[in-house]
Amino acid sequence: MGGLSKVFFDIDAENIAGLEYIKKPFAKSEVLRILIVDDDTQIRRACCQILKAKGAQIIGAGTLSEAEAMMRKQDIDLVLLDLKLPDGGGLTLLEKIKVLYPDTAVVVMTAFATVSSAVEAMRIGARDYLTKPFSLQELTAVLERAGQRAIFDQQSRLLRKKLNSHEETNILMGNAPEMGKLHRLISRVTFSTHPVLILGESGTGKDAVARAIHFNGPNAAKPFVALDCCTASQSSIETDLFGGNVNMHAARNQSKTGMLANPEGGTLFLDEIGELSLEIQAKLVRVLQEKEIRLGGSRAISLSVRVLAATNRNLASMVEQGKFRKDLFFRLNVVSMRIPPLRERREDILLLATHFLAKNEHPSDLSRSLSDHALNAMLEYDWPGNIRELVSSIEHACAVSREAVIDLGDMPTNLQQVGLARLGEEQVCSELKNAEGHTNNGDATTLGDEIITISEMEKRAILETIQRLNGDKLLAAKLLGIGKTTLYRKLREYGIGELIPNILA
Structure with missing residues (x-):
């Protein structure tokens, strides 16, 4: 590494730790674990002293093999990585980190001659890079940025775990990019005192977001009070918010303290605030x-x-129409966050469905699962009721199903219709494909050496369709394009009624 470490020759550990611009610690968090990978001991020492002064836990490694061994032993939040090491290139380790430890941030260090490597490192996923030789101020600035971002990522991961484990907020679980943004924003505002406006369609989990903000912040031990502005009368809402006299009995009134005057502090959540009267x-x-x-x-x-x-309405439009006060809108909209509807994060449907299936235990203690037809219907459905509708659909299916595997016939009607449309398309495609090699011959069809009558084909189609729908004859009739009475008549004609389970007949 030659003269690249010369910027550190005149600075000892005590001087580094005493420099004013590195004294400021990182934001409050769990201890930040940082791995410095560089074969230059002076660079490792300088980075170590800067980061220790900021309250981080530091580990050093001089080779790729040492670094990999250390990462296998413990969780690392941030890696400061030189791209030229005795036993190989740092890009190799960077690629492994991004695959094996995707939550770990990486800052690369490179010499002037390898700027192209730094660009490649950024493409692979490095957070930042330093070009050698660099000054202490440059090193400190990069470490400050990377350290604060690593803390933020750490807090987001902790929040995600809490959301997934807490009964009232686990509906916010998800890996979709929009949910990642929401989790990060929640973690940012938990320690603030400013109002937050939560936007989202009905059933997306606005109440869960409010609870996540409250219970992950400094007021978690204080009251969380929710007021539904949609269901209560305006007069009772006014009394609940601001206090006043309440007619307890005909003979006397009793004074009530409003929620806004709660001396214990805490959080007041106004759900569907767009329904408030202009006076309130x-x-x-x-x-x-x-x-x-x-x-x-x-x-x-x-x-x-x-x-x-929170609101599911467009408050900006209501302001233009004179239905919502502009000054109140701006007061509430200091921070706003939008919860994406379920149709915009379909990649989370299987995760959510599996979670809520597990909550509805089967009487036989068999774990619940979804058939391909049921899952495909859920993935294609637009979910106008969002998470609330998904939870209800899972509960419905678990209530009517006698088996551990939830099939399409166990789902609510709206999902069945989506699934039937898909099944119909699949069946048409299958029949068109199978038609190749078939020769129509009056009342019979030939397939190779086998002669199949039209009646036999119809019988097979009925049997296969009903079996695919878990015995649901009503759905089978819809899919086959015939009435229920016609279906029962054909079952009798073909003598196959006894072969079909009498489910949802």
């Missing part, structure tokens, strides 16, 4: 602007609750 909106925006709420007409107390709001 005016009072709410005043509280948010002044950050205090008046009690008894004159006495004011500071606002100690954090306000989260």
